[in-house]
Amino acid sequence: MDKFFHSVYLDPDLCMGCINCIKRCPTQAIRVQKGKAAIINQFCIDCGECVRICNHHAKLIRYDHLDVLENYKYTVALPAPSFYSQFNNLDDVNIVLTALIRLGFDDVYEVGAAAEFVSAASRKYIEDHPDKWPVVSTACPSVVRLIRVRFPNLIEHLLPILPPVEIAAMLARKKAMEKTGLPEKDIGIIFISPCPSKVTYAKSPLGISKSEIDHVLAVKEVYKELLPHMKDAEHVVMDLASSGKVGIGWGSSGGEAAGLITDNYLAADGIENVIRVLEDLEDEKFTNLRFIELNACSGGCVGGVLTVENPYVAKVKLKKLNKYLPVSLNHLLGDTPSEAFYWSDPVTYEPVFRLGENMAEGIAMLNHVEELCKIFPGLDCGSCGAPTCKALAEDIVRGNASENDCIHILRRQIQELTNSAMSLANDAINDDTTADNYIFILKEYIQKLSSEISLLNNSEGRKLPEDTHKF
Amino acid sequence: MNDNIMTLKYCVSPEDFTRAGEASSDTKNKLKKMGVPPEVVRKVSIALYEGEINMVIHANGGEITVDITPDKIIMILKDIGPGIKDINKAMQAGYSTAPDAIRALGFGAGMGLPNMKKFSDEMDIQTIIDVGTTVTMIVNL
Numbered sequence: 001m002d003k004f005f006h007s008v009y010l011d012p013d014l015c016m017g018c019i020n021c022i023k024r025c026p027t028q029a030i031r032v033q034k035g036k037a038a039i040i041n042q043f044c045i046d047c048g049e050c051v052r053i054c055n056h057h058a059k060l061i062r063y064d065h066l067d068v069l070e071n072y073k074y075t076v077a078l079p080a081p082s083f084y085s086q087f088n089n090l091d092d093v094n095i096v097l098t099a100l101i102r103l104g105f106d107d108v109y110e111v112g113a114a115a116e117f118v119s120a121a122s123r124k125y126i127e128d129h130p131d132k133w134p135v136v137s138t139a140c141p142s143v144v145r146l147i148r149v150r151f152p153n154l155i156e157h158l159l160p161i162l163p164p165v166e167i168a169a170m171l172a173r174k175k176a177m178e179k180t181g182l183p184e185k186d187i188g189i190i191f192i193s194p195c196p197s198k199v200t201y202a203k204s205p206l207g208i209s210k211s212e213i214d215h216v217l218a219v220k221e222v223y224k225e226l227l228p229h230m231k232d233a234e235h236v237v238m239d240l241a242s243s244g245k246v247g248i249g250w251g252s253s254g255g256e257a258a259g260l261i262t263d264n265y266l267a268a269d270g271i272e273n274v275i276r277v278l279e280d281l282e283d284e285k286f287t288n289l290r291f292i293e294l295n296a297c298s299g300g301c302v303g304g305v306l307t308v309e310n311p312y313v314a315k316v317k318l319k320k321l322n323k324y325l326p327v328s329l330n331h332l333l334g335d336t337p338s339e340a341f342y343w344s345d346p347v348t349y350e351p352v353f354r355l356g357e358n359m360a361e362g363i364a365m366l367n368h369v370e371e372l373c374k375i376f377p378g379l380d381c382g383s384c385g386a387p388t389c390k391a392l393a394e395d396i397v398r399g400n401a402s403e404n405d406c407i408h409i410l411r412r413q414i415q416e417l418t419n420s421a422m423s424l425a426n427d428a429i430n431d432d433t434t435a436d437n438y439i440f441i442l443k444e445y446i447q448k449l450s451s452e453i454s455l456l457n458n459s460e461g462r463k464l465p466e467d468t469h470k471f
Numbered sequence: 472m473n474d475n476i477m478t479l480k481y482c483v484s485p486e487d488f489t490r491a492g493e494a495s496s497d498t499k500n501k502l503k504k505m506g507v508p509p510e511v512v513r514k515v516s517i518a519l520y521e522g523e524i525n526m527v528i529h530a531n532g533g534e535i536t537v538d539i540t541p542d543k544i545i546m547i548l549k550d551i552g553p554g555i556k557d558i559n560k561a562m563q564a565g566y567s568t569a570p571d572a573i574r575a576l577g578f579g580a581g582m583g584l585p586n587m588k589k590f591s592d593e594m595d596i597q598t599i600i601d602v603g604t605t606v607t608m609i610v611n612l
Contacts, residue, residue, distance in 0.1 A: 153512065
């Protein structure tokens with residue numbers, strides 16, 4: 001699978017070519033080209049902010065639907081902890097899990113249960129590696145992707161433990177194979193995800209070469225299908241739940257850190273806040289911290305763009321659900337050492353924002369960027385299709401755009417041409433002996449003018465890097 | 472313009488902690504963009520940040536010039552502050568002349584100059600009492 005695979009895509013019929021998404025994107029990965037948004041694959045971290053902001057609902061997320069259940073003899077649902085927070089007045093997770101069985105799954109394996117193993121393994125890793133403090137959480141795939149492209153010095157701080165959903169998939173498959181005797185390919189491991197970031201993870205994971213997750217469904221879609229089964233499930237509740245307070249707590253910001261039983265932690269949520277924390281961490285501004293929990297979505301996973309409930313209401317619901325649960329129900333035993341949950345593939349720096357092949361080239365290109373920024377108006381209006389004047393300057397230096405993509409520069413040039421044509425016309429009136437010559441030159445000017453003006457209607461000058469897709 | 476050198480200039484505002492770190496952060500992002508090895512970026516940004524904070528705390532701000540070449544990064548931090556009375560003491564880890572109000576903000580731990588020395592490959596301090604201080608730091612590539 002392509003290491004820059006993405007789950008977000010565009011419906012070009014719905015895209016109006018407005019600049020909302022290019023402005024919101026935290027890694028400046030989107031450009032508007034010929035009136036439609038396009039994503040620069042290498043820059044995108046799948047955070048879903050563009051999906052959230054698009055007023056025209058033109059950004060769609062590639063996830064699977066319930067019909068995938070038919071592809072397998074035996075299916076296991078992996079509900080994320082944030083899933084439980086979508087339902088009103090829920091006091092027992094078993095009702096949701098029973099409803100999933102009634103919906104058509106053969107078994108369930110809670111991601112929250114696996115999260116408790118991850119918490120236990122993390123506690124041990126943090127204890128054993130004071131040289132890596134503060135250890136940075138890796139459960140949010142967008143955060144890992146962000147660090148991979150923007151914060152090379154922080155890669156060594158990443159917690160090299162697989163995310164709860166991967167552990168859940170591994171353990172669920174093992175359990176299903178033992179229980180049914182079926183071969184691997186007949187068992188479908190299906191995750192119910194709150195965000196596109198984890199859809200991308202399942203197809204193109206970091207830290208492991210291939211994920212055990214076969215398909216990913218959206219919380220909002222399963223929610224809708226599950227509601228009719230919830231009432232019935234209440235009368236025949238099965239005892240399926242296996243996660244405690246710690247596991248379910250992972251669904252909202254601060255939950256992962258709470259499972260580490262240390263006070264020396266920080267938890268930040270919302271991609272802009274995450275970036276700020278990473279910038280400060282890179283400058284070594286934090287002392288005495290052992291752990292940093294980061295979630296790209298505000299509120300944590302409950303804020304995922306594939307959920308239905310308001311993230312803050314969802315957080316309250318999780319707390320309520322958690323109230324009478326034991327702290328943790330899943331502990332590392334002798335036969336499952338925490339090393340079994342470690343990354344098998346290291347995450348390495350991808351310098352995608354770099355200019356030039358070497359430093360001398362980089363210096364020259366960055367000088368060029370600075371020069372261009374001086375001639376641009378600095379309004380960051382987005383009319384050129386890039387989020388800021390500086391981003392346009394970098395696109396130009398990379399060979400992907402031209403100065404005329406800036407409508408302010410184009411307007412200035414048209415103004416200059418108009419002024420010259422006007423003074424020529426005046427000269428022609430005052431000096432009628434060589435009028436034919438003047439008319440010829442005037443015609444040339446008018447041709448130039450109309451070709452410049454045509455640029456305003458059809459921005460042909462801008463092209464995108466080859467590794468770009470229309471979402 | 473010489474294409475093999477990039478010169479960055481910053482004005483450091485006095486006593487504005489919300490803006491302190493702008494110069495080091497901008498330099499850091501530019502170095503990353505031009506492909507400077509991550510460990511060099513780290514040294515430059517920490518050394519520069521410490522210097523920048525010193526200018527805010529002790530010297531009513533000043534000017535920072537960063538020259539970036541493929542061989543080395545030269546940072547010149549110039550202020551017209553009170554000067555450093557005892558450089559040897561100032562270089563000791565934990566020695567601080569920062570007022571209590573500033574220490575209460577978490578700054579002024581007495582690690583500024585020692586860290587600047589630690590993270591740069593060469594450091595020179597020229598200081599005259601009541602005239603000002605110029606610190607030059609070099610990080611080699």
